[in-house]
Amino acid sequence: MPYTVHKLNDYSEETMLRAVVQFRLALKIEWFEIEQKIVNPDLTSAARQDELKKFRDRWLSRKSGQFSQINELWLKNAPADRKKSVGHLINQLKQNDLPQIEQLIEKRGFFARQSSDAILSINRIFDDEKGRKLQQETLVTQSRMNSLLQTLESLGSEELQKIAIEEFHVDLSEALEAAAKSKDLAAERLDITLPGIRRTMGAEHPVIKTMNEIIGVFRNLGYSVEEGPEIETDYYNFEALNFPPDHPARDTQDTLFIAGQESKPLRDRLLLRTHTSPVQIRTMQKMKPPVRVVCPGKVHRNDAADATHSPIFHQVEGLAVDTNITFCDLKGTLDHAMKALFGSSVKTRFYPSFFPFTEPSADVQISCIFCDGKGTRDGAPCRNCKASGWIELLGCGMVDPNVYGFVDYDATKVSGFAFGMGVERIAILKYGVDDIQLFFQGDVRFLEQFG
Numbered sequence: 001m002p003y004t005v006h007k008l009n010d011y012s013e014e015t016m017l018r019a020v021v022q023f024r025l026a027l028k029i030e031w032f033e034i035e036q037k038i039v040n041p042d043l044t045s046a047a048r049q050d051e052l053k054k055f056r057d058r059w060l061s062r063k064s065g066q067f068s069q070i071n072e073l074w075l076k077n078a079p080a081d082r083k084k085s086v087g088h089l090i091n092q093l094k095q096n097d098l099p100q101i102e103q104l105i106e107k108r109g110f111f112a113r114q115s116s117d118a119i120l121s122i123n124r125i126f127d128d129e130k131g132r133k134l135q136q137e138t139l140v141t142q143s144r145m146n147s148l149l150q151t152l153e154s155l156g157s158e159e160l161q162k163i164a165i166e167e168f169h170v171d172l173s174e175a176l177e178a179a180a181k182s183k184d185l186a187a188e189r190l191d192i193t194l195p196g197i198r199r200t201m202g203a204e205h206p207v208i209k210t211m212n213e214i215i216g217v218f219r220n221l222g223y224s225v226e227e228g229p230e231i232e233t234d235y236y237n238f239e240a241l242n243f244p245p246d247h248p249a250r251d252t253q254d255t256l257f258i259a260g261q262e263s264k265p266l267r268d269r270l271l272l273r274t275h276t277s278p279v280q281i282r283t284m285q286k287m288k289p290p291v292r293v294v295c296p297g298k299v300h301r302n303d304a305a306d307a308t309h310s311p312i313f314h315q316v317e318g319l320a321v322d323t324n325i326t327f328c329d330l331k332g333t334l335d336h337a338m339k340a341l342f343g344s345s346v347k348t349r350f351y352p353s354f355f356p357f358t359e360p361s362a363d364v365q366i367s368c369i370f371c372d373g374k375g376t377r378d379g380a381p382c383r384n385c386k387a388s389g390w391i392e393l394l395g396c397g398m399v400d401p402n403v404y405g406f407v408d409y410d411a412t413k414v415s416g417f418a419f420g421m422g423v424e425r426i427a428i429l430k431y432g433v434d435d436i437q438l439f440f441q442g443d444v445r446f447l448e449q450f451g
């Protein structure tokens, strides 16, 4: 029969002491047992975690835990003249134990979560002379406590008092005295001059902040927001975007593929999307023109992390398809967007480029925001634009008619443009950050500057 807190028949010193000692012995013995179970490789990780949880619930559960039960069964039934001393006694128990148990459970949770193999190797590491000695001592303590528990009924008041103080640092006479002197009142007095606990406010991450700002610009132009999955098929990420089967972007050096799919046809193979363009295809599949959407999201490339590269980054792409959309609309839209993001004095220029899904395609440059497009700053060549006065910022173009074929649009009736920009790239420019890694390291000293 496992121990449970029971009502006290009377509130004599001896009864109270015996109850306290019994409570502590039971707790301690069960904890020893739990500690052994947690590092027992014969149990599965789930079973070990379950044991730890059961122990926690049994002792600490707010409703039925043994610590709540001492309040229920000892304190509530105490006669008026004993209430204070019982309360003080319970406080001693709780102050000693509760934080310590919580802490132990958290620490041991680490072991409980390990696989049996990991436990075996941890055991091997600790299986030295010191470890064995410690284990021996634990066994001795455990058996001493077990025999104490057996003989508890036969012990007198003095012996109980001795055990309570020596083993468990609980002193009944202190409780009785305290009650008499009403020390409790003084201890419970509130010192309102103590400083409070400051709760720091969270703030938007600079990347998310920038992304929302970009989205806001296009929202004001009547664009809506579309999102799509981060794990994509080759079909949506490449094929439907007019990438030929042997396009180098499919190389594993550039793209992260999900493993073990060699038996699938190429178009069904899963990968981490390398751009948010698949969302454009998905949008056109479910929507007929006119389409005006921006697609923000996380994308992945097989790049090593350095100051300008990250295997994860964010993009906002845009797509507008309607009748009679021309390159002029594209230029006007992006020129407006860049001015909205970087200030009205910013100029844009378009350079011929190539993307499989747009024709013609262009790279967009903005006049350098650091040197106002002059190429020099304080008499020295501007570092940010390599003295050219221009900064390359995004790619765009008119949607290639081949793409419409994949989504059942009539290429003879509709036309449209698409563009895409890297969010980190824009955040770097806007906030003067010199290392893209700072966005992902979670260093609060860096992040709080944007709060």
Ligand SMILES: [Zn+2]
Binding pocket: 368, 369, 370, 371, 372, 373, 374, 375, 376, 382, 383, 384, 385, 386, 387, 388, 389, 390
């Ligand atoms: Zn410059």
